[in-house]
Each structure stands twice: as structure tokens, then as C-alpha cells.
Amino acid sequence: MSIRLPHPDSAIHLYRHLLREATYVPPYCRPWLTERIKRRFRDWRRPNLHEAHQSLRFLRSANSGHINRTLHLCFLASGRLGKRKRQLATSFFKKDPAEDSDALAKRPLFSTATAAPNRSNRKPRPEEAPVLTWLNNWDIDKVMAVAGAQVRNSQTNFPKQMRKTIDPARVLPKVNAWGQVFKPRLVGRKLQKHYAKLLADLMPPMPQGEWDLLQDLSLGQAEPEMFNVPTRRTVATTPVATQDSSTDTTPEWNWEEYVTKPVRTVERSNSRAIKSLSGACDSDPRGQGRPIGVKSFSPRRLRRSIYNRVWEASPILTYAKGKEKFKVTFGGTRRELSPATTSDLQFFSGVDTKGTVAHKGNG
Template identity: 35%
Template sequence: MSRPLHIPSPQTPLHLYRQLLREASYLPPIARPYIDKQIKTGFRKHQKHDAKDAQRMRQGKHDLRVLRAANLGDLVRMRRVLLRAFGRMGRRRRELMADLLKKPPPTNTEELAKLAANVSSISSGDRDADWLDAWDTEKLRALAKSQMAAGLINTPKPPITVSNIKPEQAVPAENSWGRPLHPKPARTKLKNAWKLVADKCMPPLPREEWQALGDIVEGVVKGRWLPPPRRPLAQPLAPQEPMRRWDWEAYAVKPVAAVDRPANRRNKLLTGAVDDNTPTGDPEPINCHRYTPRLWRRLLGGIWQLTPVMEPHPAGKGWSIAWGKPKFEPAKATKGALEFFSSLPEPAEPPKGGRKRKQS
């Protein structure tokens, strides 16, 4: 079982940046590129000093603790890291949804004329063009139908219902006074309905990344897909005794539970605190798991089931959508279990001719 790492907290942004990249290097190689990109982008974006430096340092230290706890065996936090890495939640999900909702540019004269007629009809009406006009709603509807039919489990978003597939039904024909609904509130209700559908959908991944994830889950990949082992911490040349000081002032002004909360067995992986009050020594953290290839495949398999790949249909109309679905292979019986079936007769072969129909 993993123990918390007693590493000094970073005091400068550069030190924090290095520790974040070091922790990200212990993630699975398939999930590491986006996490590395997010760390580097955030550091370069806020490289200059400003008034919010202290706030960003606190957020960076929190992210570092989460990554470290996930690498040490916290399955809940590791799953959240993987969900963000593969775009099931967080910033990458918004980026993938933005790519999904973009309408493709016209490829011929007929499509260009149709687009110009649509724009002219909007401009000649009583409203201006808005963001819903730029969405590919038919593509979004096809993805929502496929996701509802797939029956996903353990999704970070609420399930899609039948009413979500038809957002037009959310717009009533009349208001509460029995009069025709004004076009402006009708348009607002329609936009809110489409926004709810987009918030519940799981955006598709690129074909190469989706296939690579599926190969790992199905056991096809035999190469280096596991995270590297953690390098040992640097030790001082001369042995030093740890200097422990009892902070009696905290116990005098705060409740005992609040002071001891960082060293709680549920929080030890996140905080790295040491429990000095237990007579038997520093206890082991709970909810800490040892990562094995089988456990990694189970974690990535749960992510793969939430991930589709979406491509235009070969016939030219509609979309071809495939969801990750690991193959079910029952475990083989052991030698000790096979002895209970040794006395059973062999199954009879079915007749070759099949069942004959009765003649009337």
C-alpha cells in the first residue's frame, strides 16, 4: 500500500511548475499529453506577476495534491483526472463540444446557395442571428440519440431523456393567457433546450485516440502503456532526526477534530500529513489501492465506454457513431472448480435438420 509523500511544499511558481510536471509524468502515457499541455499553457499564460499570484499558487498547490493523491492510489481522484484527460468533463470537453457544434463549410454551389438563403431569411425576419444559428443541431441530435440508446452508466452528466432529443417540444404554442407566444421568448426557450442537450452529451474523440484507448482496454497493446515506477526521493547524506514540535496553540483555539483533520486516514494521501498522536505510529491511509495492469484496464475501460467516435456515414447521409464496448470474457474455471462438473454428461448435439413443421 502506498504511503503519503513527505515532500516540501513549493514556495515559488517555478518550483510548483516543476513538481506538477513531475507528478504528471507518473500518469498513463495515453492520458499524459493533455495534462502536460494544460500545465504548460497555464504556466505560460500567467507567467507575468500580477495581483492574483497568491490565488494561483494556492490553486496550483491544490492541483498538485490532487495529482499526487491520484498517483498514490486514490481511485476517485484518478478517475476524475482521466475524465478530464479524455474530455468527459472540464476544459477539453468544452473544446471537443465546440468542434462538434461547428457547421462544416459549404463544399459546392448548391450548399452555398442554401446557406445564403438561410442567412437572408433570418435577416429579413424579426430577429437577429444568434449562436444557435451557428450550431450543427442535426449532428448534435444524432449524437444525443446514440448516447441515449447506448445506455451509459457512471456518467459525469445527467442521462439524456426522450424529451431532450426534441427540443422544439419545449416551446409552447401559447402563453399563460392563451395568446400566441412572442417570438423572442420562444427563441430563448429553444436555445435553453438545445443548451441542455449539449450539456448532457459526451463529445466524440478523434479516431486515433479512441482506437488507442480501445486497444489498451481489450489487451491488444503489449508495449509501454503502463505509467513508469516512481523514482525514489532524494535523501540527505547525513542522517537527520526529524524535528517535531507540538503545536499546542492550535489545540487551544480550535476544535481537536479540525486540527487533526489533515492527518485523518481519509485525507492523508491528499495532505501528506503525519499522525503523531496515535500510540502505534503513523497509521496507513484508507481507500488507497495498488495499481495493477488489470486495475488500469478497468479504469480506462470505464472511460472508453463513455467515449464515442463520430464519422460521416459512407452513404453520404447521417452519421456513423460507435461507442466503446469492452468484450466480455468470463473467467476460466480453476482445476479445483472443474471437479464439480466432471460427473456431468456431455451436452447432446442439436439435430442437423432442425425442427420440422407440422403439415396441416
């Protein structure tokens, strides 16, 4: 239910409101969110209060029961989106340091141009000189292993959908519209662009301990405190003088806005789509109704709608023995049909597991 809460007007007041709202989020993303709020305020040289006010409205909407906004917070905390996603990708996909000089010399290098043999004494042109790229710092084998597994396990509830074709040999054209072969430098730039888009859609692997925690949360095997969202404390009110009961306390209707502005603009805060963001409440029982996307956070809904979806988008990367160098495992439980109840089994009497009717013999 949307609650009309006071909105802060100063930076310190806004900071306290954000920290208070962080105590009502699901326990999984609560430590990350609290630390992020503190770090953002400490790093601010010129506080962007407008952005902070938007974040406060977003948190209040998520705490009121908005499923998609709460899921977005868990995606940010788990590194499926945002800054932590780039940090996990850097730590897992960066190449390990070479053991010695020989191992460093054997590593393949990506360049935006292939140096052609200089058969004359002329100075090489700028487009002929090889230029190393940022791809030399990334382990392409790990990137392609995770990308291939993500294509095979891609679900509709992923925060970002992976493209189906990930092989650069099939994506990059070899000739232009006039049938001419691309210059080596242009081929290198296209290759960088392809891998940049691939990394933007890629779900980086997670640490083993955090992946195991998400598994326990999805299967309901974690501590009971991880499934309990604290209830909102009573809003503090200032004491007011006792008024006469005959005094009309109905808020005055501002007719000038309805005359000078469209009705959809004046009543936009009361619409069901953004009612959880604005915190508006219907004073009339014939109002717009319940906000869209707002549910009550029961332990079952928190496990199935939040934790399980985050776990499905989270892989782990391990070294494998055999043809494949790396093994990628995505989370998620296998969905199976529940067995029929005793009252429903009477409709299937006389039918085998393949759906064939069993004929009874005479006598």
C-alpha cells in the same frame, strides 16, 4: 501509500514540482498533462500560486493511487471534460462550409423571432424582428445523433449523465401558465437554453486514431509500456549533523490548537477522506488508517478501472448510408459471465441450458 513530500514556496520551485509529478501519471494522459502545465505557466501574467498548489496536491493524491482522481485526469486528457471537450465539440459539431451560394440559401436558419407579415406601413417592433442565433453555426443533425446514441448507451460511470428527453418539441412548452402562446422571441431563447444544456452534457466524438488507441488499452492489446506506471524516486534529503541517540526526536505536541479549536479541525488532515491530499502519515499504529479510494496501480486495474471507463464514454462519428445520416459508435466491451470451472460443473449435472431437470428413463 501517502508520502510526506516537501511543499514548494516559489513559482519556479512549484513549476518543477508539477512537472515532476506529471512523470508519474498513467502514460495515456502524461503528454497532455505535461503540455498543459507548460502552457499554463507560460500564459500566466499574474501567477495564481494558490491554484497551482491545489493542482499539485491533486496530482500527488492521484499518483499515490487515488482511482477517481486519476480517472478525472484521463477524462480531461481524452476530452470528456474541460477545455479539450469544448475544442472537440467545436471541431465536430460545427457546420461544414457551403459549397456555393445556392447551398447556403437552402440552409435552415434559427432565429429568436419569426418575422410576421407586415400588412400595414408601420415600422416593425423590436420583438418582431428576426435575430439570428449561435445555433446557425452548429450542425443540429450531428448533435441529435450523438445525443440519441448517448442516451441509449448511457452508463453510470459517465462523467456527466445525459438527460432522457432530448427532443426540443417535447421539452419546450407551447403555452404559459395562463394558456397564452409564447412570443417567438421567448421561444427562441428557450430553444437556445435547451441546446446549451444538451451540449454541456454531450460527450463529443473522438478522432479515429485516439479511439483505436483507447480500444487497444481497454482490451490489453497496446504496448506493455502503456500499462506501467513508474515508481516514485527516492525523496532527496539534506545531510544533517549526527545527533546523540539519547536525544528525543518526537515532535512536540501543540496543545494550544486542541484547546482553541475543535478536534475535527485540528485533525482534518489526518482523516481518511483527504489523507492522500494532505500527505499526512500516521505516527501511531492506532491512527485513522488507510486513505479512502487509494489502490495500487497494477496493469489489470489500470486497464479495467481507468482505460475501459474512458473508452466507454468515447464515441466516434461516421457517415452512414440509409435512413440515418450519421452512425455513432460508443466504446466498451460486452460483459458476459465467465464459464464455470470443472469443480463447479458437478452442481449442474442433469440440468439442461434452460434449467430444466432431465429425467432419466427406466432401464
